[in-house]
Amino acid sequence: MTLLRLTDRGLYCEVGNFFVDPWGAVDRAVVTHAHGDHVAWGCRDYLTSAEGVGVLRSRLGPDARVGGLPFGERISINGVGVSLHPAGHILGSSQVRVEHGGEVWVVSGDYKMDPDPTTTAFEAVRCHTFITESTFGLPIYRWPPQHQVLRDINAWWRGNQEAGKASLLYGYALGKTQRLLAGLDPAIGPILTHGAVERMTAVYRAAGVPLPPTTHAGSLDRRTDWSRALILAPPSADGSVWTRRFGARATAFASGWMLVRGARRRRSLDRGFPLSDHVDWPGLLAAVDATGAERVWVTHGFTGPVVRWLQEQGLDASAVETRFEGDVDDDTGQEDGPEQ
Amino acid sequence: MKAFARLYTALDETTATGEKIAALAAYFSAAPPSDAAWAIHFLTGRRPKRLVSSAKLAAWCAEAAAIPLWLFDESHAAVGDLAETITLLLPDTGGAGDESLSHWVEQRLLPLKGQDEAVQRAEMLRTWTELDRRERFVWNKLITGTFRVGASSRLVERALALASGVPEGAIAHRLMGGWEPTPEFFARLVAPDVRDADVSRPYPFYLAYPLEGPLEALGPAEEWIAEWKWDGIRSQLIRRAGRTFLWSRGEELLSGRFPEVEEAGSLLPEGTVLDGELLPWVGDMPLPFAQMQRRIGRKVLGRKILAEVPVVLVAYDLLEQDGHDLRAIPLADRRRRLDALLAATPSAGRLVLSHLVEAADWTEITEARRRARDVGAEGLILKRLGSEYGVGRRKGDWWKWKIEPFSVDAVLMYAMPGSGRRAGLYTDYTFGVWDDGRLVPFAKAYSGLTDEEIRRVDAFVRRNTQEKHGPVRVVKPELVFELAFEGIQVSSRHKSGIAVRFPRMARWRTDKRAEDADSLQTVRALLTPP
Structure with missing residues (x-):
């Protein structure tokens, strides 16, 4: 049946x-x-x-x-x-x-x-x-221990700080960025967010998920010194005008696809973190x-x-041919709203 | 090996030139000379020949990973790179030891050559368990003969100059030609005394940059010369110490491959270096490059092929005379000396002076470029009369100005996944043109689209697949692309009866429907030059 x-x-x-x-x-x-x-x-x-x-x-x-x-x-x-x-x-x-x-x-x-x-x-x-x-x-596709990946991300952030660069970390606005947030070490520096990420993070907080404090990057003065910050943004923000305000910056994407070198190189990112x-x-x-x-x-x-x-x-x-896409390896940024 | 693997990762992870040079310089400063020599060897593209076949590596990896071969193949198709596929599939075990790069190359890699299969298999399985993920990737790249990293020879030279304090030009010169990756070589490479010379060593080639902007921006036409741009093999012909050497731009010694040119070279005075283009040549015209390929493909050059496809060196520069490096004197002087030298050398037409294209002003030069196809050239090279002979591809004094390519609107028929940074995406396409109501495949092209366009075509391929044959997808004939190509020839090996040279996608014709694409008849008409 x-x-x-x-x-x-x-x-x-x-x-x-x-x-x-x-x-x-x-x-x-x-x-x-x-x-x-x-x-x-x-x-x-x-x-x-x-x-x-x-x-x-x-x-x-x-x-x-x-x-x-x-x-x-x-x-x-x-x-x-x-x-x-x-x-x-x-x-x-x-x-x-x-x-x-x-x-x-x-x-x-x-x-x-x-x-x-x-x-x-x-x-x-x-x-x-x-x-x-x-x-x-x-x-x-065999994920490295994910706590190790989060450690690498924190180390990357520290390294960027030393080089005087802002850390721009991309992940899907719903789910991935909140998971990243939970794994980031807020003692390193300020954690800022893209509007789409900030909105979803608020929903998580309302549901009682404990997350470190974040600030919506859009609410800050453009002349802010961004070099110590880590900014969470959806992948669709990569290369956009919005990212220019951060000046010298390193970019990374957290996704299972980043396990394969070609997928990372195609995006011309500095780093790819295999967090899925x-x-x-x-x-x-x-x-x-x-x-x-x-x-x-x-x-x-x-x-x-x-x-x-x-x-x-x-x-x-x-x-079974459904229309589900899973973690699509492209920039459509399915759950991103317009930048606010 | 760990330090070298880290260097590889560092180079791979940044696109910033400054960071790459810093990583390289740090490596060269810290590495023992024996390792540094091998690192330079690999980084400048002198990779070992593939030591073990891909099929064997695949089988052994599948065995070690406990998966069937078909699943290995599926994985390989998704990753697009054999060395990386193996790296990802094997269990993570090793990384405890840290032998030097030279140890791994000399004691483990090179001895694999010529071993029987059982020994090679046991060695490979052993190394895979000994190395960590990063090292394993580099190792696999070396084994498969596909070691490449995003650092040009130029960056390596700059980093070596930075690490050693030796001028970049001296480093570049010492890296040309033949050398063995030994500690002694590395010591010579970074030796502060730069008066050395090796009799066989060519000069770094100076390359023209594609012309940008209008001709008038180059200044007065009188300050420039124009020569035909030939589609041959760029070479330096060297006569020193009673010996003759012929080098390709790929720094390959072409000994024995073009005996007629080497013979002519032996007539040159001591201490002479010519720069030019090797071309199959009859009368005062080149033969199509396909004829040259007939010669390149042969190990033994019989009398017949030598007679049918005679090769000459069309010389356009004189880099050394009487043992003196002339690169710093103006091109006009070098040309004058070259002219006199060739006139005095009885080379029986094997050394041909590259003639200047007669033109009084930019308008006439523009006119001349239109005739390029008639003389068998692919465009013009413009050189500033006062220019030095530089190093590498630089903007400013030498420009290449190719003729407009042929162009045809064709329909996407088949797609295959690409490799490297295009792994997992459908990026390799076969295009067809109409013949009697049916599409006939006529060219393959891989380049010319933006990343965004590639993603859109990839999505189209996935949603419009009609048949799958292994990695090849037959797609619904719907997308039309303008293909550009440099040459066109009759071919019995192609279904369409024609072969094109350097096809690429010039434009995605979203404004055209499949039925609006060109026909084979139109394409054939291009065979007769206009």
């Missing part, structure tokens, strides 16, 4: 008459997390984790009907059991567990296994069918294993290699 199937508007549960992360307006959308490629405008009802209500609202506005469900609590939608379980990707990100007639499916959304103080840690959920992302689904909010290859395999699933649907990313690998391990794996 197929509890979820792919339609032109996304993953659909026919029995329960709801969608998971649809990409078109539907009546009822269960949303794994608030990144743009997982949220459609104009749905009648949204359901997301209680932890994630704030971030989802910040994207959809005050008029959207957003329901919050605590992790692990089970509700029934037209007779289908639905519960949400932490995915560890960004604040409020969840996996959606769907159960009907003894059949259990889990949609992972985006997820990671590495510790992250800004979100509840990933939790493996037993199921028959697991729908997993595959953004970094190749064995070349997605599972790496060993993490992905461990997650699949922990679910005990016999059937695995693989979405956005390196679907081909992951499907083949899982098939060779004896699993019933196939690729």
Whole structure:
């Protein structure tokens, strides 16, 4: 039996008459997390984790009907059991567990296994069918210990200070920059933010995530001495007029893609820090294993290699063409608002 | 090895020239001479030949990483670089020891040559577990013969000058030609006494810069000469100590490759260095470069090929006469001496004086450039009469002014991922033109688009793939590009029946639909020069 199937508007549960992360307006959308490629405008009802209500609202506005469900609590939608379980990707990100007639499916959304103080840690959920992302689904992607990466970032910041340069650190405005913030050492110097980052950081603080103090760079005098500061900005700000005010500066991007030299060089950045909010290859395999699933649907990313690998391990794996983009390696800066 | 790997990383991580020079100079100051010599050897592009085949390295790496070969290939396609793929796939184990660079090269790398497969395999697996990630990357780059880093020879020379106090010009000269990366060589390289000379050593080549802006900005036309710009092999012909040496700009000694030119060189007076272009030449015209490629491709030069593709040196500068370095005297004087020298040398037409293009003013020079294709040249070189013979590519005194390339509107048919900084992006394209209602592939091009355009084409390729053949994607014929290229020839090896030289994307014609692209007939018409 197929509890979820792919339609032109996304993953659909026919029995329960709801969608998971649809990409078109539907009546009822269960949303794994608030990144743009997982949220459609104009749905009648949204359901997301209680932890994630704030971030989802910040994207959809005050008029959207957003329901919050605590992790692990089970509700029934037209007779289908639905519960949400932490995915560890960004604040409020969840996996959606769907159960009907003894059949259990889990949609992972985006997820990671590495510790992250800004979100509840990933939790493996037993199921028959697991729908997993595959953004970094190749064995070349093995994250270095992430606390080590954060140490390197702090060291880079100190080094730039000594060279009299501002440190411009790019990361996605929702999720990555808050995780960076939690790992930065505020004793080194002032932490400044781009408008888009400041907005999302305020949402995190409102949700009770403890983060070091930040100042919106736009609120400061342009003649400020920036050389001791670290400025957090979305990748789309790179090369923009906005960055010129900082004078002598070093640039870096925190993303899983930065593990590969070519991806960093293409952007002409000074540094690339491999800090990712997605599972790496060993993490992905461990997650699949922990679910005990016999059937695995693989979405956005390196679907081909992951499907083949899982098939060779004896699993019933196939690729599902969704419109999720995962951590897209480009400058569209999906969750960036205009600079303010 | 750690210090060298750190240097590599430092050079790789910055785009600032000052920081690169500082990193290099710090390395040269601290490294033992034996390491410094090898570092210079590698940094100036003298890389070892590939010692182990890619296929073997892939198989051994897959084995060490416990993955099937197909997954290695998928990983390689995503990374775009063999050495880096291996680095990323292997478990992180090593890094405890720190033997010197020279130890790794002399005791571990070079001995791999000619070993049987079992020994090479065991050695590779061992080194991979001994080195840390950074060192392993550099090591793999050396093994695969792909060691390159973002530092030009010029930067290395500047850093050496900074570290040693020896003038940059002396360093550059000492680095030309043949040398072995030994501690003794390094000692000679940074020796303060700069009166040394090596009989075989060429001078650093002076290169023309592409012309920018209007001709009038160069000042009065009388202060300039124009010569044809040939598409040959830039060379220096040296006669010293009773011996003749022919060098390419790639600092390759061309001994035995152009015997007719070397023979003519032996007729030159002692202490002579000519700068010019090696060209296949019949009468007073060059043959197409494809003819030269026939010769370059051969190990043994038979009588037939020597007769069919005779090569000459078209000489345009005289750098040394009677053992004296003439580079600092004005070009006008050097030309006069060159003219007299060639007239007095019975070279049987093997040493040809590069003729000046007759022109009274800039208008006539502009006119002359239009005739370049008729004489088999690819444009003009403009040189200031008062100019010295400099080092490297500099703006100011020598300019190259190429003719407008051919151009054709073609449709994107196939795409392949690129490598290096374009890894994982679809950047290598095959283009087709219309023939009887069907597209025929006619040229491949990789360059000419901005990063932003590449990203957009990449997204198009991913969303409009019709078929996949390994790494090649067949895409919906929709995007039209203006391709520019320098030459066009009949070819039996190409499906379209033509081959073009240096094709690249001049423009993305977003205003054109696929059906508006050019036809094979139009392209063929270019075969007859206008």
